[in-house]
Amino acid sequence: MSHVVQDRRPVTTVRVNHLSHARLPRWAQPAIAAGAVAAGIGLGTVAGWQSRTQWGMLAALLFVLASYLITAKVEGKRQARDRVATSIVWVAFVLAVVPLVSLSWVTVSNGLEVLDPYFLSHSMNAVLDAETGGGVYHALLGTIEQVLIATLIAAPVGLLTAVYLVEYGGGRLAKAVTFFVDVMTGIPSIVAGLFVLATWNLILGFGPSGFAGALALAILMMPVVVRSTEEMLKLVPNELREASLALGVPKWRTILKVVIPTAIGGITTGVMLAVARITGETAPVLLLVFGTKLINPNPFEGAQASLPLYVYEQYAVGTDASISRAWAAALVLIAFVMILNLVARGIARWKAPKTGR
Amino acid sequence: MAKRIDISGLSAFYGSHKAIEDISMTVEPRSVTAFIGPSGCGKSTFLRTLNRMHEVTPGGRVEGKVMLDDENLYGKDVDPVAVRRTVGMVFQRPNPFPTMSIFDNVAAGLRLNGSYKKNQLNDVVERSLKGANLWNEVKDRLNKPGSGLSGGQQQRLCIARAIAVEPDVLLMDEPCSALDPISTLAIEDLIGELKERFTIVIVTHNMQQAARVSDRTAFFNLAAVGQPGKLIEIDETERIFSNPSVQATEDYISGRFG
Numbered sequence: 001m002s003h004v005v006q007d008r009r010p011v012t013t014v015r016v017n018h019l020s021h022a023r024l025p026r027w028a029q030p031a032i033a034a035g036a037v038a039a040g041i042g043l044g045t046v047a048g049w050q051s052r053t054q055w056g057m058l059a060a061l062l063f064v065l066a067s068y069l070i071t072a073k074v075e076g077k078r079q080a081r082d083r084v085a086t087s088i089v090w091v092a093f094v095l096a097v098v099p100l101v102s103l104s105w106v107t108v109s110n111g112l113e114v115l116d117p118y119f120l121s122h123s124m125n126a127v128l129d130a131e132t133g134g135g136v137y138h139a140l141l142g143t144i145e146q147v148l149i150a151t152l153i154a155a156p157v158g159l160l161t162a163v164y165l166v167e168y169g170g171g172r173l174a175k176a177v178t179f180f181v182d183v184m185t186g187i188p189s190i191v192a193g194l195f196v197l198a199t200w201n202l203i204l205g206f207g208p209s210g211f212a213g214a215l216a217l218a219i220l221m222m223p224v225v226v227r228s229t230e231e232m233l234k235l236v237p238n239e240l241r242e243a244s245l246a247l248g249v250p251k252w253r254t255i256l257k258v259v260i261p262t263a264i265g266g267i268t269t270g271v272m273l274a275v276a277r278i279t280g281e282t283a284p285v286l287l288l289v290f291g292t293k294l295i296n297p298n299p300f301e302g303a304q305a306s307l308p309l310y311v312y313e314q315y316a317v318g319t320d321a322s323i324s325r326a327w328a329a330a331l332v333l334i335a336f337v338m339i340l341n342l343v344a345r346g347i348a349r350w351k352a353p354k355t356g357r
Numbered sequence: 358m359a360k361r362i363d364i365s366g367l368s369a370f371y372g373s374h375k376a377i378e379d380i381s382m383t384v385e386p387r388s389v390t391a392f393i394g395p396s397g398c399g400k401s402t403f404l405r406t407l408n409r410m411h412e413v414t415p416g417g418r419v420e421g422k423v424m425l426d427d428e429n430l431y432g433k434d435v436d437p438v439a440v441r442r443t444v445g446m447v448f449q450r451p452n453p454f455p456t457m458s459i460f461d462n463v464a465a466g467l468r469l470n471g472s473y474k475k476n477q478l479n480d481v482v483e484r485s486l487k488g489a490n491l492w493n494e495v496k497d498r499l500n501k502p503g504s505g506l507s508g509g510q511q512q513r514l515c516i517a518r519a520i521a522v523e524p525d526v527l528l529m530d531e532p533c534s535a536l537d538p539i540s541t542l543a544i545e546d547l548i549g550e551l552k553e554r555f556t557i558v559i560v561t562h563n564m565q566q567a568a569r570v571s572d573r574t575a576f577f578n579l580a581a582v583g584q585p586g587k588l589i590e591i592d593e594t595e596r597i598f599s600n601p602s603v604q605a606t607e608d609y610i611s612g613r614f615g
């Protein structure tokens with residue numbers, strides 16, 4: 001009997017060895033990727049494929065396949081499956097980044113042709129479509145004013161709504177408000193534009209103005225602000241509210257001085273993202289602000305211009321000069337949104353609850 | 358000014374769930390009363406009914422009477438905000454305000470209530486931090502964020518914050534449960550000093566702590582899971598720990614429980 005027991009012993013020692021195993025070096029994955037890309041290009045050329053997309057797809061396929069086979073050979077089945085998941089994530093990442101990079105590249109390279117201080121500081125007044133020259137100043141001014149007014153309307157209303165939902169809600173009214181906010185999130189921008197056109201312009205009889213456009217933009221912005229602010233307020237720990245209440249601080253003051261300051265970084269980021277979203281809106285602006293070639297600094301009276309509308313108009317004209325202007329204006333628009341985002345991040349970091357000594 | 362608390366026939370509910378039932382007791386002024394009992398028997402719930410924090414919980418509801426000297430906290434025209442200014446609270450987990458500096462945390466009670474004079478503030482903060490045994494550790498970094506302190510320092514910061522508004526009663530819910538023995542000792546010493554000025558109620562799971570710091574001890578228990586918790590007995594701490602009148606108390610204290 002005893003020799004049977006002895007026969008079993010080695011099994012346990014083998015198991016212990018499993019804790020370490022052969023591993024691929026760290027440069028293996030990049031090397032496989034490089035190899036796959038080279039193979040993709042090589043095979044693509046040999047087969048005479050025109051489309052670069054086909055080359056890329058082949059390379060991605062080879063990359064995933066090679067990762068699996070090589071890892072399975074060296075490290076084992078489980079590690080190979082893990083590696084496949086990692087390589088698929090990488091492929092997806094590249095797929096997502098390619099359009100983004102190419103879009104930025106095309107916009108920057110085309111936009112820089114005419115983008116200069118003159119372009120930023122002049123309007124299209126008395127510039128013929130086919131002529132070079134002219135600028136984007138009137139549109140930039142219009143966009144800044146319209147977005148500012150829309151934010152001044154939507155941010156406080158959205159913030160207060162979110163405060164109501166998180167701090168006071170819970171009843172049927174809160175449910176209804178949440179439902180309508182969700183519905184509002186899905187409103188197409190042209191519908192918001194038509195709504196303002198029907199009420200503000202047709203029923204109340206006002207003409208086109210930056211303000212009318214700002215109203216529509218505010219409608220589009222509000223649900224986004226409510227949603228993001230709501231999430232941020234929910235993240236504030238209940239313990240902080242209780243700590244403040246237990247000091248004998250009334251609820252409204254607790255919200256104002258403890259809850260909102262704690263969440264202000266996230267709230268600002270949310271508002272800025274909403275701003276970024278409406279900055280690129282064209283449809284309601286087309287309906288309500290109308291567009292003009294002239295500088296109109298008054299958002300409450302008369303047609304104004306705006307950046308996305310300017311891009312659309314210049315592109316629609318279709319001359320070489322105007323298409324260059326459209327690219328430059330698009331670049332200005334992207335830069336504007338990006339600056340806003342950076343500012344928001346700065347504020348969020350500056351205001352975020354402090355840790356460390 | 359320390360005040361006496363007289364509780365009679367107090368029950369507290371979470372929605373339809375009755376968490377504690379028919380509690381009557383007296384908490385003496387200028388003394389430390391300890392609450393002990395198994396987890397879930399309603400010590401925190403009971404403590405929170407004493408400064409009307411229980412009703413902050415959704416569905417929270419209270420029946421019965423809590424007399425603070427001669428005023429019923431649950432009387433008709435009583436403002437819960439005013440009650441909470443008179444009866445302060447320190448929570449189990451330290452919870453300094455993360456957006457505020459150490460100084461602002463201590464000053465928060467006064468600032469947020471709007472009831473202070475500018476030149477008073479420095480004095481109050483210094484006095485409270487000294488009262489909480491924290492002054493020496495933080496006097497050079499009053500403008501640094503409060504969340505940068507260690508857990509024990511944060512808890513003492515919260516105590517300083519609570520005593521800065523000069524309450525009459527101080528409720529402490531397991532104030533040392535997350536602390537090391539040295540910080541615990543510091544806070545126990547502090548409780549010994551604070552009872553000269555305040556009425557103190559402390560919830561603790563630490564029998565030695567109850568025996569060390571309290572003058573009177575109340576034992577809570579519940580008949581079964583899902584049943585409401587009840588007050589079993591309250592007496593001088595020495596008697597509870599040497600010769601309790603109820604068998605369940607002795608079993609719990611000596612660890613022969615359940």
Ligand SMILES: Nc1ncnc2c1ncn2[C@@H]1O[C@H](COP(=O)(O)OP(=O)(O)OP(=O)(O)O)[C@@H](O)[C@H]1O
Nearest residue numbers: 371374376394395396397398399400401402403414
């Ligand atoms: N927010 C709440 N909602 C519903 N029920 C609750 C809530 N808080 C506590 N309870 C219930 O009330 C009862 C008493 O809870 P409580 O927190 O007062 O116990 P405790 O004695 O403080 O326990 P511990 O020693 O673990 O802190 C428990 O049955 C608990 O499940």
Ligand SMILES: [Mg+2]
Nearest residue numbers: 400401402530
């Ligand atoms: Mg508790």
